[in-house]
């Protein structure tokens with residue numbers, strides 16, 4: 001077995017509020033190179049908190065209270081992500097792990113052109129590039145995500161929601177990271193655009209070989225595109241397996257419950273409006 005790209009071990013995250021919330025409870029998982037790992041689970045189960053922990057974007061009152069997140073460098077050595085800080089953390093983000101978050105398309109700066117926003121990444125991280133080289137790379141990135149390079153001169157408000165999200169994906173790809181964390185990357189978009197973008201992400205993954213930690217409420221989509229799926233319940237990762245195994249032989253009650261909510265996947269009667277109540281020993 002090859003060594004994993006990312007190994008999360010016993011990760012525990014709390015929100016230190018008046019009534020502290022343990023949002024991630026001793027979660028362990030690995031993501032291999034080039035793999036799409038999908039994270040499923042109902043709203044509030046801790047998926048985003050886990051994603052933010054991996055990218056080291058958690059802000060107080062969130063606090064990582066235990067565990068480790070180990071990263072495998074290109075040369076085979078390992079790096080504890082939780083130990084990164086200052087310039088090392090900045091260099092690590094975007095170039096090793098990048099992010100596309102929910103509503104990210106609204107994260108574009110409205111007063112700057114697409115060109116300058118993509119170029120900024122190169123200014124920050126690849127100081128040696130000339131202005132002409134930065135523009136050439138920005139144009140190439142846009143083409144990669146299926147946007148005409150003439151859009152370099154556009155402002156965000158001149159683009160559709162789908163295009164803005166593609167620009168965000170282009171930016172996430174800019175420094176050829178080895179893992180892209182995507183938290184509901186297409187949720188705000190209509191189904192056709194969503195499907196196109198997902199297909200494109202998959203194609204780019206094949207082309208560039210990056211791994212993806214993919215989070216969405218859409219279990220059908222998750223099962224379709226993921227190599228492995230993890231199921232979270234109340235901060236715990238209760239099951240992880242390839243989609244086929246989950247579908248045919250789910251080991252946890254909650255996974256069965258989730259799958260039953262998607263009748264088209266299993267042909268079962270849908271469970272609507274019911275909340276999962278954990279059984280003792282489940």
Ligand SMILES: Nc1ncnc2c1ncn2[C@@H]1O[C@H](COP(=O)(O)OP(=O)(O)OP(=O)(O)O)[C@@H](O)[C@H]1O
Nearest residue numbers: 015017021023042043044045046047048049050061
């Ligand atoms: N800033 C915060 N302060 C206190 N509690 C928080 C904060 N952010 C999240 N939580 C709590 O942490 C838990 C996990 O939230 P999280 O957003 O990670 O879940 P999620 O599975 O990503 O949900 P969703 O799919 O709705 O985004 C929830 O109980 C949530 O209420």
